[in-house]
Amino acid sequence: MAEGSNKTYKVPIGPVHVGLKEPITAWLDVDGERIKDATIRPGAIHRGIEFMARDRNPIQIIYLAERICGICSFAHIVAFVRAIEDAAKIEVPARAQYIRTIVLELERIHSHILWAGVACYTFGYDSAFHLGMILREKVMDVLEALTGNRVNYGTGTIGGVRRDITPTVEKVIREMIDLYRNEFSIFYDVVTQDPIAKARMRNVGVLSREDAVTHCALGPTARGSGLRVDLRWSSPYEAYCDMDIKPVVPQDHTGEVYGDVFDRFLVRVLEVYQSIEILEDALAGMPAGELMWEPKLPKLLNYLKQADGTGWSSIEAPRGDDTHAVRLTAGQENITWWKVRAPTYANAVSWPIMFRENDLADSPLIINSIDPCISCMERMVVTDRSSGAEQVVTKADLIERCRDKTRRMMGS
Amino acid sequence: MNLLHFKVIAGVALLIFASLLSLVFEGVDRIIHARMQLRLGPPLFQPFFDILKLLGKENIVPRRAIPWAFNGAPWVSAAAALMILLYVPMGSLPPILAGSGDLILILYLLGLSAVAMAVGGFASGSTYANVGAQREMTLMMSYELPLAVVIITLAWFSYRSGMPGEPFSLETFVGMPVWSVVGWTGLFGLICLLIALLAVVPAEVGKVPMDIAEAKTEILEGLICEYSGRNLAMMKIAFSLRTLVMCAVVVSLFFPWTIGKHFGLQGAMLFLADFVFFWVKVFLMQIAGVTLVRTAFGRYKIWQASQFYWFHIAGLSLAGMVLLSLDVIL
Numbered sequence: 001m002a003e004g005s006n007k008t009y010k011v012p013i014g015p016v017h018v019g020l021k022e023p024i025t026a027w028l029d030v031d032g033e034r035i036k037d038a039t040i041r042p043g044a045i046h047r048g049i050e051f052m053a054r055d056r057n058p059i060q061i062i063y064l065a066e067r068i069c070g071i072c073s074f075a076h077i078v079a080f081v082r083a084i085e086d087a088a089k090i091e092v093p094a095r096a097q098y099i100r101t102i103v104l105e106l107e108r109i110h111s112h113i114l115w116a117g118v119a120c121y122t123f124g125y126d127s128a129f130h131l132g133m134i135l136r137e138k139v140m141d142v143l144e145a146l147t148g149n150r151v152n153y154g155t156g157t158i159g160g161v162r163r164d165i166t167p168t169v170e171k172v173i174r175e176m177i178d179l180y181r182n183e184f185s186i187f188y189d190v191v192t193q194d195p196i197a198k199a200r201m202r203n204v205g206v207l208s209r210e211d212a213v214t215h216c217a218l219g220p221t222a223r224g225s226g227l228r229v230d231l232r233w234s235s236p237y238e239a240y241c242d243m244d245i246k247p248v249v250p251q252d253h254t255g256e257v258y259g260d261v262f263d264r265f266l267v268r269v270l271e272v273y274q275s276i277e278i279l280e281d282a283l284a285g286m287p288a289g290e291l292m293w294e295p296k297l298p299k300l301l302n303y304l305k306q307a308d309g310t311g312w313s314s315i316e317a318p319r320g321d322d323t324h325a326v327r328l329t330a331g332q333e334n335i336t337w338w339k340v341r342a343p344t345y346a347n348a349v350s351w352p353i354m355f356r357e358n359d360l361a362d363s364p365l366i367i368n369s370i371d372p373c374i375s376c377m378e379r380m381v382v383t384d385r386s387s388g389a390e391q392v393v394t395k396a397d398l399i400e401r402c403r404d405k406t407r408r409m410m411g412s
Numbered sequence: 413m414n415l416l417h418f419k420v421i422a423g424v425a426l427l428i429f430a431s432l433l434s435l436v437f438e439g440v441d442r443i444i445h446a447r448m449q450l451r452l453g454p455p456l457f458q459p460f461f462d463i464l465k466l467l468g469k470e471n472i473v474p475r476r477a478i479p480w481a482f483n484g485a486p487w488v489s490a491a492a493a494l495m496i497l498l499y500v501p502m503g504s505l506p507p508i509l510a511g512s513g514d515l516i517l518i519l520y521l522l523g524l525s526a527v528a529m530a531v532g533g534f535a536s537g538s539t540y541a542n543v544g545a546q547r548e549m550t551l552m553m554s555y556e557l558p559l560a561v562v563i564i565t566l567a568w569f570s571y572r573s574g575m576p577g578e579p580f581s582l583e584t585f586v587g588m589p590v591w592s593v594v595g596w597t598g599l600f601g602l603i604c605l606l607i608a609l610l611a612v613v614p615a616e617v618g619k620v621p622m623d624i625a626e627a628k629t630e631i632l633e634g635l636i637c638e639y640s641g642r643n644l645a646m647m648k649i650a651f652s653l654r655t656l657v658m659c660a661v662v663v664s665l666f667f668p669w670t671i672g673k674h675f676g677l678q679g680a681m682l683f684l685a686d687f688v689f690f691w692v693k694v695f696l697m698q699i700a701g702v703t704l705v706r707t708a709f710g711r712y713k714i715w716q717a718s719q720f721y722w723f724h725i726a727g728l729s730l731a732g733m734v735l736l737s738l739d740v741i742l
Contacts, residue, residue: 019629033543033714056663121705122629124620124711130449196621196710361630361713 008036011360012063015044019364020120026351030360034303036361037222038355040348045233045374049361053338058084058158058304058328059297059351061335065099065324066152068340071114074107076315076340077156084158084238087305087328093290094239096208097162099241101239102173103146104280104315109180110139112220112268112275113187115371119265120191122365123200131187145172158300159293170283177276188269200261204367207356208259209213215350218343219320220271221370223249224264226257231316243281247272253346261369262383268371305333319371344373423498428496431649432657435459437695441655441703448707459652463645471641476537485532486639486646491524493653496581500660501586501671503686514580515563518578518661522616525568525654526552529635529647536638547714548625554721555622557617561619561729562605562612566590567737569598572740582661586668594739601735606666608729613662613701615717617655620706624714659697660690667693 008029015023023044029037049068051063066073066082078100085092092100119131140150146169147153155163192195207217212225214400224231231245232240248270250256250263255318257263294300314323320343327336347370354366439456446453455461473479499513507513526548533545568581573593577584594602615622626634634645671689672682712720 009539012544018632057727120710124623124627124629125619125709127707128710130451134450196712199716200710200713255464359715361624361627361711364629 004353006031009251013363013367017364020367021118024367024372024374026099026355026363028355028360028363033113033360035355035358035360035363038352040351042348042374046272050338050340051411053335057301057336059301059328060336062157063152065340066154067265069342070151071111071290071373072107072151072317072322074103074156075315075322075387076324076342078104078238079225079313079315079317079322079340080326080338081156081158082313082315083311083326084304084328085311086313087309087326088158088307089309090293092160092238092293094287095239095289096162096291098282098286099104099163099165099291100156101116102165103143103161104148104238105155105278106139106143106173108318109264109272109275110136110143111371112272113139115259115318115368116187116191116265116269119201119261119365119368120192120197122195122368125191125194125197125382128187128191128194130196131190135180135184135187138179142169142172142176144175145169147287157292158304160291162291164291165286167284173279173283177279180272180276184272191265191269199261200362200365203258203260204262204358204362206259207350207354211350211353213257213288216346217320217370219316220317220347221320221347221350223247223267226251226263231314231321235314237313239282240278241286244277245274245278261365264369281323304328306330317343319373320347325356326331342373344370348372419508426497427494430495430656431653433691434652435463435649437656437698438652439725440695441698442650444498444699444703445707448704459648460731463648466640466645466648467642469641469644470547471643472638474537474638477638478535479695480535481531481535482638483643485528485535486643489525489528489532490650490653492521492528493650493657496521496662499582500657501583503586503683503690504672505687506583510583511643514578516580517583518582519559519563522654522658522661523552523556525650526616526683529650530625531640532647533635533637536637538618540631540634541637543631544625544627544637546634547550547631550714551615551624551717554718555612555725558608558721558725558729559612559616561733562609565601565605565729565733569593569736569740582664585665588669590666593740594736596738596739597735597742601739602666604728604732604735608725609662609730610701611725611728612721613658614705615721616658617702618651619655619702621705621709622706623711623713623719624717627711655698655702656694659694659701661688662701663693663697667697683736 008031011028011030012025013028014020014025025041025044027039027041028035049064053064056064062077062081062227065076068076084090113132113136117129117136120126120128120132143153146162146165147155154163181343202203207221207225209226210228212222217225217227218229226249228249230245231237232245233247236245247268250258250266253266253270294303307328310325310327312323312325314321316322322343325339327338329336350370351367354369355363358366436456438459439454442458460467473482481607492550496518499507499518501507530545530548533541533548536542566585568679569590570577570584571579571668575584575588575590575593577587590602591599614620617625626636631637635643639647670686675685677685
């Protein structure tokens with residue numbers, strides 16, 4: 001692998017790789033240690049969740065939606081139930097909205113701390129990884145106290161939530177807030193002031209502001225490139241409407257935007273502090289009242305059976321905008337169709353740009369830097385059973401197929 | 413029983429002892445590493461369990477590997493690291509092969525051990541092992557300069573300052589601590605050299621922040637990617653032996669003090685006390701030079717590591733060389 005001879009070799013990172021949490025393949029064209037180009041091949045973990053949903057009723061799908069992703073499970077069900085509520089015109093009680101906000105923020109905290117820890121692990125900084133995991137244990141305990149579960153909470157439902165925040169739980173949340181106020185800065189300092197951590201993350205996987213716009217980056221990936229995008233700020237939902245939320249961008253804290261992995265790290269870690277503030281606001285402003293629009297399940301199902309229409313919802317999941325769209329047809333118990341667009345789907349497009357002119361050693365870090373959730377993303381594999389051929393549908397293919405369908409429908 | 417027989421028996425006993433000790437030290441290293449991360453850590457004898465388990469596993473040679481190089485590399489690497497122990501004096505005990513090898517031989521054996529691993533990586537026929545082997549070679553080229561500067565400076569200094577013994581022999585430095593010979597400028601020079609040598613230790617033993625050739629989250633353990641079974645067990649022994657040997661060399665060069673004489677011990681008890689004390693020093697060196705460092709830092713990229721050794725550490729060792737020269741000249 002002589003560097004500089006302009007001859008490139010292909011090195012696969014994945015589908016199964018120590019540095020990756022989920023199966024995805026990055027075929028890297030390397031010249032020495034330098035990455036010249038990259039091809040991303042997803043398609044190893046497609047589960048057909050949207051197809052499975054078509055013979056289930058909306059209540060059953062909540063549990064399916066929760067299992068799209070293990071980290072942002074609550075974000076997916078909130079997006080789903082909001083889409084159903086949009087389609088069926090259901091009003092959510094204010095207290096339920098606040099509880100949803102609280103769980104969403106708790107989930108954001110645990111997702112971001114997990115990501116920050118794994119990023120450190122990716123460049124061999126195991127001590128910071130373990131420190132992060134120890135800190136994350138507190139928010140997991142809070143989620144367990146609130147919902148009874150550590151991962152899939154089973155808390156959200158159509159028209160409200162199923163668990164109340166009792167005084168005991170509120171006390172636990174406040175304890176957690178105090179802990180993070182005092183202790184989280186240790187983790188922040190340990191990583192941001194470490195010379196090797198800085199050497200490994202600064203100017204690595206750069207996504208410029210322009211590229212972030214043209215490649216539709218979302219969430220912390222876009223904010224790391226200096227774009228002020230945050231659905232909690234630009235189109236608030238649930239209890240965020242009552243709060244003053246500013247997107248966290250690196251230029252507000254360091255004065256400069258590099259758009260590299262370090263900036264994405266900064267954004268995520270600083271968002272933990274932001275989430276703590278949101279939690280305090282939500283606890284302080286929580287109104288009393290009902291938890292559900294309709295507590296009787298058969299009645300709710302019956303109402304949903306009568307409902308007719310298309311609903312959609314887009315919320316700010318820990319990784320970016322999570323969009324769900326759903327169609328209900330009157331007289332049918334099951335949903336007609338359901339579409340999920342997880343944030344990784346948009347962010348993954350930026351990978352080849354981030355890879356270019358970086359080192360082979362950086363590749364797992366770059367893949368992890370958008371906090372990929374491959375299982376959220378993958379729903380685009382077309383398999384031809386008879387011939388055994390498998391292909392991933394590209395953007396151009398999709399556009400062409402859309403046009404075909406439009407032409408068919410227009411009857412031309 | 414003539415001297416040769418005695419030497420063979422003592423040598424074999426020492427090598428077996430050192431191999432077992434290196435695994436114990438690795439167990440302690442893993443426990444301390446874990447405790448500093450607020451974890452419980454593995455049992456003390458976990459490295460033994462690992463090795464025993466690996467010895468019972470199937471030894472797979474990849475289809476595209478070159479079998480003789482692939483199978484031979486772990487043995488050469490471990491043997492080269494073991495050989496060094498025959499040339500290291502332990503306290504007041506002279507080395508088993510006293511007089512037939514010096515620091516230059518030790519440097520070459522350390523190099524051979526690393527090169528053997530790289531050869532094993534190249535012979536694996538795997539992309540990742542190939543990348544790992546190239547990184548190992550690059551890393552060697554980077555740290556050999558400061559390492560050589562440290563050794564040559566010390567030898568030159570011992571020769572010019574009239575320390576008794578051969579300038580390149582490790583026994584010279586063990587017999588008379590260099591710290592007692594130098595003046596003020598030389599003291600700073602020695603500190604520079606010590607820091608430079610300590611900076612080389614992680615790269616020589618392949619631990620964080622210089623485990624670049626074996627980076628598991630980047631290139632899937634790199635060098636040892638394709639190894640399994642008995643070969644992997646040998647690789648693991650070679651790694652822990654290199655750690656032990658490198659720490660023993662640092663201790664012999666810079667911390668040669670013994671305790672036997674202070675307690676007025678005689679004969680066998682003197683040798684025993686010095687022998688035990690020597691390994692205690694090696695153990696402390698391993699904790700300070702390897703365990704603490706690998707807990708405190710992340711991993712460098714290969715070009716950053718090269719830059720670090722070529723500029724920062726080479727500069728430091730050259731500064732030490734200049735200071736020590738001034739000490740002799742003035």
